[in-house]
Amino acid sequence: MLNQLILTGNLGNDPEIFYGSEGDPVSSFSLAFKSGREKTGWLKCVCFNKNAEIASTYLHSGARRQSEHLSASAILGYVDCSLAYKFGRIDKLPMEFKSDALEFGTCIHRVLEQYYSAKMIGDKMLLKDVHQIFETTWTGIAAGRDDIRYSGDNNFKTLLMYGKDLLTAWYNKLPDDDFTILSIEEAFTFNLPDIPIPIIGAMDLVEEDSAGTLIITDFKTSGRAYSKDEVDQNQQLTMYQIAAKRNGFGDREILLRFDTLVKTKTPKFEQYWTTRSELDERRLIKKAAQVWDGVTKGVFVANDTSWKCKGCAFKQACDEYLEAKREDYAQACNQ
Numbered sequence: 555m556l557n558q559l560i561l562t563g564n565l566g567n568d569p570e571i572f573y574g575s576e577g578d579p580v581s582s583f584s585l586a587f588k589s590g591r592e593k594t595g596w597l598k599c600v601c602f603n604k605n606a607e608i609a610s611t612y613l614h615s616g617a618r619r620q621s622e623h624l625s626a627s628a629i630l631g632y633v634d635c636s637l638a639y640k641f642g643r644i645d646k647l648p649m650e651f652k653s654d655a656l657e658f659g660t661c662i663h664r665v666l667e668q669y670y671s672a673k674m675i676g677d678k679m680l681l682k683d684v685h686q687i688f689e690t691t692w693t694g695i696a697a698g699r700d701d702i703r704y705s706g707d708n709n710f711k712t713l714l715m716y717g718k719d720l721l722t723a724w725y726n727k728l729p730d731d732d733f734t735i736l737s738i739e740e741a742f743t744f745n746l747p748d749i750p751i752p753i754i755g756a757m758d759l760v761e762e763d764s765a766g767t768l769i770i771t772d773f774k775t776s777g778r779a780y781s782k783d784e785v786d787q788n789q790q791l792t793m794y795q796i797a798a799k800r801n802g803f804g805d806r807e808i809l810l811r812f813d814t815l816v817k818t819k820t821p822k823f824e825q826y827w828t829t830r831s832e833l834d835e836r837r838l839i840k841k842a843a844q845v846w847d848g849v850t851k852g853v854f855v856a857n858d859t860s861w862k863c864k865g866c867a868f869k870q871a872c873d874e875y876l877e878a879k880r881e882d883y884a885q886a887c888n889q
């Protein structure tokens with residue numbers, strides 16, 4: 555069984571990059587952490603290949619955050635509500651709460667990551683081990699937290715039980731394929747015309763079949779099953795295809811997939827397959843440039859009839875922002 559360790563801390567130095575005998579990039583840096591109450595400890599971290607390049611490009615000592623960038627979720631977030639984009643990504647306001655769906659999804663994602671890490675080295679994880687990893691991860695993420703907003707009758711314990719049922723549905727329906735796992739959580743970065751900052755992201759799972767076709771999978775948890783149109787039009791998957799083509803897989807056939815754990819009363823697991831054309835890629839590239847144009851020109855519009863408003867983690871900031879405009883409105887009326 556594989557273990558996963560998540561380290562959070564400040565960088566002690568800018569990552570130094572050097573190249574191995576085969577020309578493969580390697581970077582190293584130290585990470586400060588608190589041991590006990592006062593003592594600061596240091597960990598030496600080493601990254602290889604693409605992760606090494608990303609670390610040396612975007613990590614700087616004394617900083618916890620990455621340099622400015624766009625990602626598929628940032629682009630979609632701007633389109634959904636550019637005001638929420640401003641609050642979260644430009645003003646960097648803390649979220650007023652964390653939704654249980656977000657935290658639960660992160661937890662399931664980490665469990666699947668560990669399942670595939672074991673599979674990559676030839677181990678088939680047992681369902682009881684999957685459950686154990688989920689329990690440990692969910693406890694680490696959610697136990698004792700008072701900033702998580704639970705919806706409906708959910709709470710820490712009900713989601714602990716539900717998560718195991720959901721993973722059972724996934725485990726029992728997961729096809730026994732013979733794909734070769736190429737990478738898990740494959741980080742990528744690339745540049746697009748008219749956008750001076752990089753597009754970054756990570757593909758959950760990259761595999762290939764016996765014919766050499768690349769299969770890129772995104773793990774999802776969702777409250778409902780997806781329609782075919784939603785899968786065929788999803789721009790996160792389009793972005794993964796663009797990234798794969800620009801990061802060494804330009805000559806491959808590419809299939810895209812959502813592995814979706816559906817949080818219905820009776821949990822379900824659905825695999826959705828799709829492809830993207832060059833036209834799909836061009837449309838997203840155009841949209842990314844338009845988003846960047848809007849960001850640089852300060853165009854931030856409250857999409858306050860969106861279904862997202864109900865669960866928005868910037869609701870209070872949004873109300874205050876819109877209320878503040880009342881004075882401008884009153885002045886304009888009196889002119």
Ligand code: SF4
Nearest residue numbers: 635857858863866872
């Ligand atoms: S409450 Fe609605 S309009 Fe306001 S920031 Fe959130 S999503 Fe946007």
